[in-house]
Amino acid sequence: MSRAPIQDVPIVEDPIRLGQFLKLAGLAEHGAHARELLEAEEVQVNGRLETRRGAQLRAGDVVAVGGQRARPVHGT
Structure with a gap:
């Protein structure tokens, strides 16, 4: 089973x-959800x-989070 691709944010x-x-990253809808x-x-x-x-x-x-993955990247 392959892992989900990593979304660059x-x-x-x-x-x-x-x-x-x-x-x-869209992994949480709002602060309370996070x-x-x-x-x-x-x-x-x-x-x-x-x-934390x-x-x-x-x-x-x-x-x-669940089946989703994301990583922060430096913006342009």
Whole structure:
């Protein structure tokens, strides 16, 4: 079984908080949804469970929620 492709999401500032990135990448509909995903332990960063909404992400980190994966990249 193959993994989902990784969606590159341009960011302006590096680092970016995980809660903000979940919304920006479309992995969460809004801030409360991001919190719910984290509290339900459904979010992984670089293959490790993450429950902190304020966790700092840097360009290249891979965030997975369910079958979707995304990573922040420096915008142009």
